[in-house]
Structures are given as structure tokens and as C-alpha cells.
Amino acid sequence: MSGAHNMEKFVQVQTVGQTFDTKKGKFVALRDINLTIKQGEFVALIGHSGCGKSTLLNLIAGLTKPTAGVLLLEDREIAGPGPERAVVFQNHSLLPWLTCFENVYLAVERVFGTKEGKPKLRDRTAAAISLVGLDHACSKYPHEISGGMKQRVGIARALSMEPKVLLMDEPFGALDALTRAKLQDELMRICEATKATTVMVTHDVDEAVLLSDRIVMMTNGPAATIGEILEVNLPRPRHRLTLAHDPDYIGHRAAVLEFLYEKQAHVEKQAA
Amino acid sequence: MSALTMNVEFGAKIPVDRGIEQVAVVEATAAPAKEKKMEKTLTAPAEPGTPFTERLAGFGRAVLPPLLGMVILIGIWYIATMKGGSIPGPLQTWDAATLLFADPFYQNGPNDQGIGWNILSSLQRVGVGFGFAAVVGIPLGFILGRSAFLSAMVNPIISLLRPVSPLAWLPIGLLVFQRADPAATYTIFICSIWPMIMNTAQGVQRVPQDYLNVARVLALSEWKVVTRILLPAVLPYILTGIRLSIGTAWLVIVAAEMLTGGVGIGFWVWDEWNNLKVEHIIIAIFVIGIVGLILEQSLILLARKLTKESS
Numbered sequence: 001m002s003g004a005h006n007m008e009k010f011v012q013v014q015t016v017g018q019t020f021d022t023k024k025g026k027f028v029a030l031r032d033i034n035l036t037i038k039q040g041e042f043v044a045l046i047g048h049s050g051c052g053k054s055t056l057l058n059l060i061a062g063l064t065k066p067t068a069g070v071l072l073l074e075d076r077e078i079a080g081p082g083p084e085r086a087v088v089f090q091n092h093s094l095l096p097w098l099t100c101f102e103n104v105y106l107a108v109e110r111v112f113g114t115k116e117g118k119p120k121l122r123d124r125t126a127a128a129i130s131l132v133g134l135d136h137a138c139s140k141y142p143h144e145i146s147g148g149m150k151q152r153v154g155i156a157r158a159l160s161m162e163p164k165v166l167l168m169d170e171p172f173g174a175l176d177a178l179t180r181a182k183l184q185d186e187l188m189r190i191c192e193a194t195k196a197t198t199v200m201v202t203h204d205v206d207e208a209v210l211l212s213d214r215i216v217m218m219t220n221g222p223a224a225t226i227g228e229i230l231e232v233n234l235p236r237p238r239h240r241l242t243l244a245h246d247p248d249y250i251g252h253r254a255a256v257l258e259f260l261y262e263k264q265a266h267v268e269k270q271a272a
Numbered sequence: 273m274s275a276l277t278m279n280v281e282f283g284a285k286i287p288v289d290r291g292i293e294q295v296a297v298v299e300a301t302a303a304p305a306k307e308k309k310m311e312k313t314l315t316a317p318a319e320p321g322t323p324f325t326e327r328l329a330g331f332g333r334a335v336l337p338p339l340l341g342m343v344i345l346i347g348i349w350y351i352a353t354m355k356g357g358s359i360p361g362p363l364q365t366w367d368a369a370t371l372l373f374a375d376p377f378y379q380n381g382p383n384d385q386g387i388g389w390n391i392l393s394s395l396q397r398v399g400v401g402f403g404f405a406a407v408v409g410i411p412l413g414f415i416l417g418r419s420a421f422l423s424a425m426v427n428p429i430i431s432l433l434r435p436v437s438p439l440a441w442l443p444i445g446l447l448v449f450q451r452a453d454p455a456a457t458y459t460i461f462i463c464s465i466w467p468m469i470m471n472t473a474q475g476v477q478r479v480p481q482d483y484l485n486v487a488r489v490l491a492l493s494e495w496k497v498v499t500r501i502l503l504p505a506v507l508p509y510i511l512t513g514i515r516l517s518i519g520t521a522w523l524v525i526v527a528a529e530m531l532t533g534g535v536g537i538g539f540w541v542w543d544e545w546n547n548l549k550v551e552h553i554i555i556a557i558f559v560i561g562i563v564g565l566i567l568e569q570s571l572i573l574l575a576r577k578l579t580k581e582s583s
Contacts, residue, residue, distance in 0.1 A: 063485060081488040093482040097504040106500060110490045161490075 010074065010197055011037035011060065011165060017068030018055055028223040029055050033069070035216060035226060037165075042191055042198045044208035046256065047218030047227075048264060053201045054090075054169055056218075060199060061087050061167050073164060083111045086158035088168040092150040094142040100153045101138040104128050104160050111161045128160035129153070131190060148179035155187070159194065166191075168200040172207065181240065184210060192236060205260070209252045210240060217259045227264065230255055360551040368551040385535055387555075391563060394529060394536040397453070398521045401460025405517065408461075409468030410510055414502065416469065417476025430469065438463035438524045442531060452532035459528045464517035471516070475509025476502060511575035518571055522564045537563075 018030040029052045037043050045053040058064045059071055062081040071078040073085065081087075086107075094103045105125045112121055129138055132152040142150055151171055158166055171187075172180040184207060191198055191211075202208050208215045212232050219227040232252050234243065243249040346362050353361035360368070376388030416423045438459045445455030483505060487497045529538025537560060544552040 061489060063488060081485075082491050083489065085489070087485070087489045089482060089485065091482060093486050095483060095486070095501065095504070098500070106492075106496075107490050110492055110496070 007039045009036050010039040012072040015069040016066045019067045031223045032225050040195045042213045044212040044215045045201045046208045051218045051221045052224040057169050057201050083161045084164045086161045086163035088154045088158045088171045090170045092154040096142050099139050104157045107157045108160045128156040132156045148175050166196045166198045170201050205256045220264050365551045365554050369555050390537045390540040394525050397457045398525050401457040402464050405461045405464035409465040410472050413469045413472025417473040434466045456528040456532045460521045463520045463524045467516040468513040471509045471513030475506035479505040515571045518567050
């Protein structure tokens with residue numbers, strides 16, 4: 001197996017389906033998902049709420065097991081959750097009884113604790129917190145900092161593990177527009193610096209176009225699957241202000257909007 | 273960025289008076305915006321610039337009603353016992369109390385000891401029984417909370433045994449231990465253990481899934497899961513269990529000691545009844561109430577301190 005092979009097919013999702021047992025019987029959340037992610041690629045999963053994009057992310061994370069098909073990372077089956085697939089949760093999920101530093105240190109210690117001494121682990125933790133620009137908040141508890149800062153600590157925790165894949169579940173969904181924009185810029189900078197392979201669930205079209213190399217658009221649930229995949233060939237580094245007037249950017253944005261609001265527009269009717 | 277840095281300064285002084293409420297853990301993850309508002313309203317009245325009369329009025333509002341209640345209670349007691357009868361009035365009781373508390377730690381043989389000794393030996397029994405209950409009950413609660421199978425297995429037994437008065441267990445204790453003292457302690461153990469198990473198990477079951485997902489993604493060892501995630505998350509529940517049990521334990525010890533005899537506040541009440549010293553019984557009622565109040569309040573304080581550190 002060549003390295004190039006692995007680079008091209010870093011994460012593979014093969015005919016994956018997910019069915020949940022509910023009180024009303026079986027609920028098919030996902031069906032026939034096929035997706036291959038390159039190493040270093042930034043992929044956004046977008047779709048209306050309830051389309052199973054978070055379900056797909058949880059499958060890649062290994063938090064849930066697929067009822068059909070198989071998921072591979074570097075040609076090995078994803079059998080369960082693990083630190084090589086770090087997750088940034090939607091609601092940050094910091095432990096409230098640990099300081100920001102301790103929250104990140106817990107992850108660092110888990111991943112590198114067997115190989116490295118405490119000073120080195122502390123350096124790693126500090127570096128990760130530095131990366132998201134929170135050096136001043138190290139000793140603060142999560143309830144003492146703003147929502148945006150919490151989410152940045154969550155990102156620092158994920159990055160500190162040097163994961164093979166960074167999984168983000170609507171990481172900026174709960175933030176105000178200004179903070180979100182700032183964190184998006186920061187995330188772009190970090191991903192460029194670390195070459196992290198990233199899968200991000202989002203419902204924000206601008207976010208998807210701005211950040212991604214590819215946008216995976218999902219059909220409406222139940223039994224959701226991948227509707228279209230859009231390649232975003234905008235040059236990096238990207239700047240939101242210059243892109244705002246870029247015809248390619250506008251075109252991509254329109255394509256996603258068209259998919260969401262014309263081809264998959266019947267979601268309101270179903271929900272009602 | 274400026275908006276973010278402002279929040280940092282805010283955070284430094286956020287009061288953590290969420291105390292022992294069961295939702296403490298959940299609240300800690302909630303939006304910080306609320307806490308900011310709360311802080312403003314909390315710190316504002318405490319400014320040193322507040323007029324003196326304002327503070328005096330606040331003090332009066334806090335102290336006056338309880339004081340009035342006490343005065344009325346003693347007044348009713350006084351009026352009810354004015355015409356004499358078997359129940360002594362407040363003044364007689366007060367006289368007896370000053371005499372009693374003049375020498376609380378005398379010892380004239382095993383059946384005649386000062387009230388101080390009686391209180392202490394009751395407290396000791398509660399402490400030992402309670403301590404054993406904590407040592408057994410909290411880990412058991414953890415296990416039941418973690419395992420659905422064990423929980424389903426043990427829950428019917430607990431539901432069956434929990435409503436049983438701890439005193440019903442006393443004869444079994446006497447039979448097993450052959451002596452009154454450990455039997456009374458054992459009764460305390462029995463009555464304290466249920467709230468500890470139930471609350472700990474409930475706390476473990478209610479640990480937010482988010483935290484457990486973090487543990488799973490990090491693939492933490494079971495030891496780390498327990499020390500870093502479960503224990504801190506469950507602590508408020510454990511403390512509630514402890515607070516509930518200490519109340520019951522203090523209720524039960526009086527009754528248990530009445531039955532077992534020896535030294536202890538319960539036995540003392542019974543002894544004074546046999547001696548027909550009714551004023552001493554009334555004193556004992558007050559003493560038991562005050563000690564119970566102190567126990568509960570000190571546990572609330574402890575809980576507040578611990579949850580403050582952990583959240």
C-alpha cells in the first residue's frame with residue numbers, strides 16, 4: 001500500500017447506513033453514504049436540520065457504529081472513538097471543574113503521557129492554547145469565559161492531541177456572527193498551519209464555502225444520503241472581504257443555496 | 273477581540289453561590305451572559321456606600337421574624353404551663369438547664385453521666401454508622417449508576433428495604449453484634465445508606481452525555497473517567513445524599529438509644545422520663561434540635577465549599 005494511496009483515500013466511508021431503533025419502530029437516518037476524504041482536506045457537511053449530518057460525523061468519530069457499511073481511516077476500520085479523531089463538540093463540552101489549561105492538559109496527557117515528561121506535556125498544552133490565542137485565560141474556569149473562548153478551548157483541546165482527523169460538529173453554531181467570523185478566520189489559519197484533515201458539520205452556507213475544499217450536501221432525512229458534492233477551488237489563503245465580490249465564491253454560494261432551498265426545500269412540509 | 277477580553281475580567285469575580293443545588297454542574301456549562309447579570313445585581317447592594325439605615329433595615333428583616341417566632345413560641349409555652357400541671361414552664365426549664373450545663377461532663381458511673389457525654393456518644397455513633405454507610409454506599413451507588421444490569425438487579429431490593437424503619441433492623445443488630453452499642457451504630461448505618469446509594473447512582477446516571485463523549489473521544493482510562501469526570505460531576509448529588517442521611521440518622525439515633533440504653537442523648541431522655549424530670553426532657557428536645565441543625569448547616573457549608581472548588 002503506497003503513501004499516495006493513503007493520502008488520496010485517507011478517510012473512506014463505504015455504503016454506510018445508520019438505522020436507529022425507536023419506540024415507533026426502525027428509523028433510517030442515513031443510507032448509502034459513500035465519501036472519500038483526502039489527507040489535509042477540509043470537508044464541510046451541510047444540509048437541513050435532521051438530515052443526519054451530525055450522525056455521519058459521529059460515525060467517523062466512532063461514537064456510534066454504523067448499521068450498514070464500513071468506515072476506514074488509513075485503510076483501517078474505525079471501531080470506536082479515539083484521540084486520533086478528535087471532536088470539537090457543538091456545545092464545547094469543557095469540563096467545568098477543570099481550568100482551560102487542565103481541560104487541554106487532560107487530552108495532552110492522555111495522548112502523549114506515556115512517551116513524554118510533564119514539562120513537555122505542559123509545553124504542548126500551552127502551545128495549543130497559544131494557537132487559539134488564549135494564553136491569558138489558561139487558569140480560568142469555563143464558566144468564567146465567553147462562549148467564543150470556550151469553543152476556542154475546545155478547538156485547542158482537539159488540536160493538542162495532534163489528531164489525524166479533526167471533526168467539528170457545528171462548532172460555531174451557538175456564537176454570534178462577529179465571534180463566529182473571527183473564529184472561522186482563526187480556524188483557516190490553524191488548518192493551514194497544521195495541515196489538519198477536517199470534517200465540519202455546518203448549516204451556514206457562507207461558512208461552508210469560505211472554509212472548505214469540498215462541500216458535501218446532504219438530502220433531507222429520513223433516510224438521508226449525499227445529494228451533491230461541490231468542489232470549492234478558491235485559492236488559499238482566503239479572505240472573506242475579497243471573496244465577497246469574487247464571482248467564483250458567489251457562484252459556489254449560489255450552488256449550495258440552490259441545493260438547499262430548491263432541490264431540498266420540502267423540509268418544512270415534512271417537519272410540519 | 274475587545275468584547276472577549278472584557279469577559280475575562282468579568283469572569284474573575286463571578287460568585288459561585290450555586291452551592292449544593294443538584295443542577296450546579298449543568299449550570300456551569302450554561303451561557304455566561306446570565307452569570308454576568310447575576311454578578312451585577314449581587315455586588316451592587318454590597319457597595320460600602322450603602323446608607324447605614326438601609327443596612328440596619330436589612331438586618332432587621334433578617335433577624336426580627338425568627339426572633340419574634342421564638343418569643344411567641346415561648347410565650348405560648350409560658351401561658352400553657354402557667355396554671356401548673358405536669359409540664360414545666362420556661363422559667364423552671366431554664367433553671368434546670370443552667371444547673372445541667374454548669375457541669376456537662378461529670379461521670380457518676382455508666383448510667384449517670386453529664387449531658388455533654390451523652391451528646392458526644394450519640395454523635396460518635398452517628399459518625400461511625402454514617403461513615404461506614406458512606407464508605408459502602410457511595411461506591412455502591414457508583415457501580416449501580418454505571419451498570420444498567422446491576423441497577424435493575426438491585427433496585428427492587430432497595431425499593432423494598434428503603435421504606436422499612438431502621439428501628440425494625442435493631443433486633444437483627446442486637447442478635448448479630450450481641451451488644452447494644454454496635455447495634456445502635458448499625459441502625460444508623462442502615463438508615464444512612466439508602467439516600468447515599470440512591471443519590472450517588474442518580475448522579476452518575478445524570479452525568480451529561482457530553483462529558484462522557486469527551487471521555488470516549490479521549491479514550492480515557494476508567495480511573496481517569498472516575499476521578500476526572502464522574503466524581504466531580506456526581507459530587508453535588510453525593511453531598512445531597514449525605515445531607516439527607518445525616519438528618520435521618522440524627523432522628524433515628526434518639527429512638528435507637530431509647531431502646532438500647534447505655535450512654536447517649538436518646539437514652540438520657542428515656543432515663544429522665546423514668547426519673548420524671550420532665551424539664552430535662554424538654555431541654556433534651558431543644559438540644560437534639562440544635563445539634564441536628566448544626567449538623568445539617570455544617571454539611572451545607574461543606575457542600576458549598578466543595579462544589580465551589582470543583583465547579
